[in-house]
Amino acid sequence: MESTTSRVLSPSQLELLAEHGEEQTAVPGDVLFAVGDETYPFIAILEGEARIEDASGREIIRQGAPGFLGELNLLTGQRVFLTAVVSKPMRYIAVPREELRSLLFDHQDLADVVLSAFIARREALQTREGVGLEVIGPRSSERTRAIAEWLREARIPYRWRDPERDGDSEAEQLVDGLPPELLPIVRIPGAEEIQGPTSGELSRALGIGLELADREEVDLLIVGGGPAGLGAAVYGASEGLDTLVLERSVLGGQAGFSRRIENYLGFPGGITGADLISRAVTQALKFGARTATPYVAVSLEADGERHVVRVDEGNEVSARAIVLANGAQYRRLPVEGLADYEGISVFYAAGPPEARRCGGSQVAVVGGGNSAGQAAIWLARGGALVTLLHRRADLSETMSDYLIHDLERAGVQVRDRSEIAELHGTDGELEAVTLADGERLPFKDLFLFLGAEPHTDWLGDSVERDEDGFLLTGNAAGSDNLLETSIPGVYAIGDARCGSTKRVAAAVGEGAMVIPFVHERIGPRIHRVAEEPAVAEPLTR
Numbered sequence: 100m101e102s103t104t105s106r107v108l109s110p111s112q113l114e115l116l117a118e119h120g121e122e123q124t125a126v127p128g129d130v131l132f133a134v135g136d137e138t139y140p141f142i143a144i145l146e147g148e149a150r151i152e153d154a155s156g157r158e159i160i161r162q163g164a165p166g167f168l169g170e171l172n173l174l175t176g177q178r179v180f181l182t183a184v185v186s187k188p189m190r191y192i193a194v195p196r197e198e199l200r201s202l203l204f205d206h207q208d209l210a211d212v213v214l215s216a217f218i219a220r221r222e223a224l225q226t227r228e229g230v231g232l233e234v235i236g237p238r239s240s241e242r243t244r245a246i247a248e249w250l251r252e253a254r255i256p257y258r259w260r261d262p263e264r265d266g267d268s269e270a271e272q273l274v275d276g277l278p279p280e281l282l283p284i285v286r287i288p289g290a291e292e293i294q295g296p297t298s299g300e301l302s303r304a305l306g307i308g309l310e311l312a313d314r315e316e317v318d319l320l321i322v323g324g325g326p327a328g329l330g331a332a333v334y335g336a337s338e339g340l341d342t343l344v345l346e347r348s349v350l351g352g353q354a355g356f357s358r359r360i361e362n363y364l365g366f367p368g369g370i371t372g373a374d375l376i377s378r379a380v381t382q383a384l385k386f387g388a389r390t391a392t393p394y395v396a397v398s399l400e401a402d403g404e405r406h407v408v409r410v411d412e413g414n415e416v417s418a419r420a421i422v423l424a425n426g427a428q429y430r431r432l433p434v435e436g437l438a439d440y441e442g443i444s445v446f447y448a449a450g451p452p453e454a455r456r457c458g459g460s461q462v463a464v465v466g467g468g469n470s471a472g473q474a475a476i477w478l479a480r481g482g483a484l485v486t487l488l489h490r491r492a493d494l495s496e497t498m499s500d501y502l503i504h505d506l507e508r509a510g511v512q513v514r515d516r517s518e519i520a521e522l523h524g525t526d527g528e529l530e531a532v533t534l535a536d537g538e539r540l541p542f543k544d545l546f547l548f549l550g551a552e553p554h555t556d557w558l559g560d561s562v563e564r565d566e567d568g569f570l571l572t573g574n575a576a577g578s579d580n581l582l583e584t585s586i587p588g589v590y591a592i593g594d595a596r597c598g599s600t601k602r603v604a605a606a607v608g609e610g611a612m613v614i615p616f617v618h619e620r621i622g623p624r625i626h627r628v629a630e631e632p633a634v635a636e637p638l639t640r
């Protein structure tokens with residue numbers, strides 16, 4: 100694993116953890132946590148050593164003093180995919196998960212060490228065979244592709260066993276005769292296998308997020324868990340509002356997949372989208388906000404003093420105020436047969452699994468924005484031969500100058516005025532593309548970064564939108580409130596709002612800005628207990 104996975108704690112950080120945890124001892128052979136464990140604490144090692152193993156008992160790494168054990172599942176609540184066995188007599192500090200969240204929020208130096216290691220460890224696990232879930236099903240199965248895509252977006256390590264392509268006789272026998280609705284089979288370490296789960300059912304089986312009651316009543320409902328929604332959650336919950344965040348996929352939105360955000364205030368060295376979102380979620384949880392994912396909102400009903408949002412699983416949430424932070428969905432190429440390749444050789448994000456797949460092969464990144472530039476650089480540094488295709492005459496019209504220079508340094512070939520007209524391949528495996536001018540180019544994989552459309556169709560005619568589906572607010576919606584929609588008490592922020600700047604920092608700012616408007620509607624500011632600040636710290640903490 101990378102060196103960042105083995106970061107160590109300073110003496111002052113160990114003293115801090117000792118104040119909030121319990122010192123314990125263990126002897127060689129003791130199991131500190133095992134695959135499937137949902138409750139193990141954060142472990143800071145004072146003396147000794149532990150061996151980290153995968154589900155088959157294969158050693159991955161050893162961790163000694165003054166290091167620590169744990170990864171992102173300590174914050175998300177999901178099952179752990181590894182086992183930790185004491186290899187040398189140990190003395191350590193065990194810190195409960197809830198206590199750890201508070202410490203990470205209040206102590207920036209500790210958060211820098213722990214969060215960066217957690218994120219690096221999760222990325223390392225995503226590239227390692229034999230760790231995480233098993234997804235058993237063919238790529239020809241739409242349900243199988245959807246589950247694999249959700250796991251990738253949620254950054255959950257998994258192995259995809261495809262009986263049609265991998266020559267896996269056991270997988271072939273397991274799925275033989277199963278109807279499409281029972282695909283895929285998903286094996287979760289430490290739990291029973293599931294047949295044909297939805298992403299919601301799989302999320303709950305993994306122990307991620309909140310399971311909604313049939314009816315929830317809250318002060319503030321935020322629909323969407325990207326930077327805008329998380330910003331509103333931090334500020335709303337910190338000011339005493341009973342706050343619930345609904346997210347249809349995974350927390351973080353598109354920002355969570357940015358390899359590096361270079362121009363976010365307070366991070367001169369840049370910050371990864373995953374790091375920023377992990378910090379934001381930690382802050383929201385610290386203040387008592389609840390997150391429920393994946394739940395898809397399907398309707399909004401205005402009901403006097405309260406409004407009701409219904410979700411696809413039949414639950415309903417009644418709220419005194421609603422903030423719509425739905426963000427947007429990826430635009431797709433207008434070419435025939437695209438769906439046959441999606442999730443197989445056409446992707447909408449470039450993470451570790453894709454980088455591993457593309458090393459040494461010719462791939463194309465399609466798009467002219469910053470996200471396309473970041474993806475192209477990431478893939479090129481992973482060993483892929485990358486061509487960036489965009490339709491404008493000059494890339495500087497849509498991409499930041501620093502990224503254009505980085506593309507050149509990374510060896511990415513840039514082709515202007517290039518639009519894909521046709522895909523060529525078999526069984527979902529891309530072989531080449533034909534451009535609008537008739538030129539044919541050999542590419543094994545495509546990565547599409549074509550911008551996004553607002554995810555607002557579910558609202559129907561209940562809220563006024565512009566011709567492109569973006570939510571109208573303020574004067575355009577007949578309201579004196581800058582962020583209020585055509586329904587009093589329903590607000591819109593972030594990428595789904597008409598007129599927003601489509602930037603992470605702006606989305607976070609709107610998340611903070613909307614909370615005073617919420618208070619104007621539902622009553623005076625509610626102060627928190629004395630030991631916690633009345634106003635949230637900046638989201639960049």
